[in-house]
Amino acid sequence: MSVLTDHVGLEVTAASQEAVDAFDCTLVAYLRFGNDIGDLLKATYSLDSEMLLANVLRGYFMQMMGVRALVPKAQQALEAAQGGTAIATPREQLHVKALEAWCNLDLFGASEAWEACIRDYPMDVLAVKMLHYSHFYVGDSINLRNSVGRVWHAWEGREDLETYGYMLSMRAFGLEETGDYAQAESLGRAANNLNESDAWAVHTVAHVCEMEDRQTDGIVWLNAKGGYRNWNNFRHHLAWHKGLMLFEVGRHDEVLALYDDGIFDPDSNEYLDLTNDISILARLDFEGIDVGDRWNVLGEKAKGRVDDKLLAFVDAHFALALGTIDNEAARNYVSSIDDYRDSKDDTYAHIAQVVGYDLCDALVAYRAKDFVGCVDALEPVRDHVELIGGSNAQRDLFAQILIDAAIRSEQWSLARSLLSERTALKPRNVRAWRQLSMTLKSMGDDAGYQLASIKADAAGRS
Numbered sequence: 139m140s141v142l143t144d145h146v147g148l149e150v151t152a153a154s155q156e157a158v159d160a161f162d163c164t165l166v167a168y169l170r171f172g173n174d175i176g177d178l179l180k181a182t183y184s185l186d187s188e189m190l191l192a193n194v195l196r197g198y199f200m201q202m203m204g205v206r207a208l209v210p211k212a213q214q215a216l217e218a219a220q221g222g223t224a225i226a227t228p229r230e231q232l233h234v235k236a237l238e239a240w241c242n243l244d245l246f247g248a249s250e251a252w253e254a255c256i257r258d259y260p261m262d263v264l265a266v267k268m269l270h271y272s273h274f275y276v277g278d279s280i281n282l283r284n285s286v287g288r289v290w291h292a293w294e295g296r297e298d299l300e301t302y303g304y305m306l307s308m309r310a311f312g313l314e315e316t317g318d319y320a321q322a323e324s325l326g327r328a329a330n331n332l333n334e335s336d337a338w339a340v341h342t343v344a345h346v347c348e349m350e351d352r353q354t355d356g357i358v359w360l361n362a363k364g365g366y367r368n369w370n371n372f373r374h375h376l377a378w379h380k381g382l383m384l385f386e387v388g389r390h391d392e393v394l395a396l397y398d399d400g401i402f403d404p405d406s407n408e409y410l411d412l413t414n415d416i417s418i419l420a421r422l423d424f425e426g427i428d429v430g431d432r433w434n435v436l437g438e439k440a441k442g443r444v445d446d447k448l449l450a451f452v453d454a455h456f457a458l459a460l461g462t463i464d465n466e467a468a469r470n471y472v473s474s475i476d477d478y479r480d481s482k483d484d485t486y487a488h489i490a491q492v493v494g495y496d497l498c499d500a501l502v503a504y505r506a507k508d509f510v511g512c513v514d515a516l517e518p519v520r521d522h523v524e525l526i527g528g529s530n531a532q533r534d535l536f537a538q539i540l541i542d543a544a545i546r547s548e549q550w551s552l553a554r555s556l557l558s559e560r561t562a563l564k565p566r567n568v569r570a571w572r573q574l575s576m577t578l579k580s581m582g583d584d585a586g587y588q589l590a591s592i593k594a595d596a597a598g599r600s
């Protein structure tokens with residue numbers, strides 16, 4: 139083993155420079171959501187089966203799948219990495235520490251190790267990317283943005299580096315999630331210009347269009363930029379974004395067509411795919427669209443994942459799918475989350491304690507058409523839903539479910555309040571204006587109904 143240097147000049151302990159270069163290729167594939175990540179990691183191992191960072195990365199990948207059955211494999215990767223710590227650099231040891239915390243299901247502890255890493259090694263793209271994951275899945279949008287900002291002093295002007303564009307798209311996404319849409323779009327487009335295969339750059343601009351209700355712009359963007367062939371399943375998430383925009387403008391037939399050919403992958407059990415699928419069908423249900431037996435497939439897949447309990451964001455979607463096909467199974471699932479939060483002391487239990495359990499309880503009530511029960515469980519915790527992780531666009535489903543439940547239970551004052559808040563935040567959102575106009579009509583407010591209808595028409599033309 140020797141101490142060599144990677145593409146940004148950081149020290150890496152490895153058997154050969156070829157192994158370090160292969161590791162760099164794997165990291166870049168991960169950054170661009172390539173479909174060759176697994177092959178490239180294997181290639182790295184073929185050059186150095188004991189490389190500490192390769193073992194760490196394998197452990198990260200196992201944990202990122204969000205499948206409890208893979209945690210022992212992450213643990214094996216950790217033990218392999220720990221075997222090399224005696225000769226490891228301080229940076230490598232921090233990565234081992236992060237993986238160790240993660241294997242203990244302590245995502246906050248892992249974040250602390252990665253934050254320590256980027257403070258001393260701001261060029262560490264892997265640590266920055268992992269913070270992008272961990273801050274995202276505990277709903278910490280401020281640090282999602284600021285973790286990239288904290289290292290930018292070292293990246294300014296480093297367009298010569300292959301990973302510069304990927305850093306730029308991460309910076310853009312953090313800005314998007316904290317509402318700086320203009321700067322996010324500018325940097326996202328710049329990152330896409332540097333690397334057309336950077337899925338995160340394409341994705342960030344799509345998020346900006348979604349949040350600003352610029353559906354036409356977003357659909358044009360995704361049609362032009364979202365078709366790169368060598369992406370992994372993340373391409374389904376890009377299709378999901380297009381589906382959201384088609385839904386918002388009422389092109390429901392196209393949403394269903396895209397669901398079948400672009401969003402849904404029958405062979406996939408990956409959580410991101412399942413959450414995309416569940417989220418789009420739930421939106422179609424708002425409008426009473428017949429989705430056939432599509433829920434059954436998702437519900438059955440969710441049944442196989444009830445013991446994961448690693449990501450609250452994912453479990454909220456599973457609760458929705460289970461509640462759609464099998465209320466008893468859904469109720470048992472919610473009870474199991476209750477038991478888990480009381481008996482464990484990990485990141486998931488912490489989030490379940492604050493909001494995850496109540497959210498799942500509300501979603502199952504919603505699916506049982508207990509709309510009062512849904513409102514009672516969800517309304518008190520609505521401001522904490524961000525802690526389950528995911529993006530603003532993804533979590534918007536739960537805001538819409540609360541509005542739908544308020545309307546269906548004829549809690550008009552609450553519905554008016556929620557929709558007034560929503561239209562103030564999203565003045566171009568046609569659906570929200572239409573829902574507000576109907577709510578005001580139900581309350582006998584004819585002048586308000588007329589005004590909101592005019593706003594809906596104007597938003598539809600803008």
Ligand SMILES: [Fe+2]
Pocket residue numbers: 341345375379529531
């Ligand atoms: Fe997204």
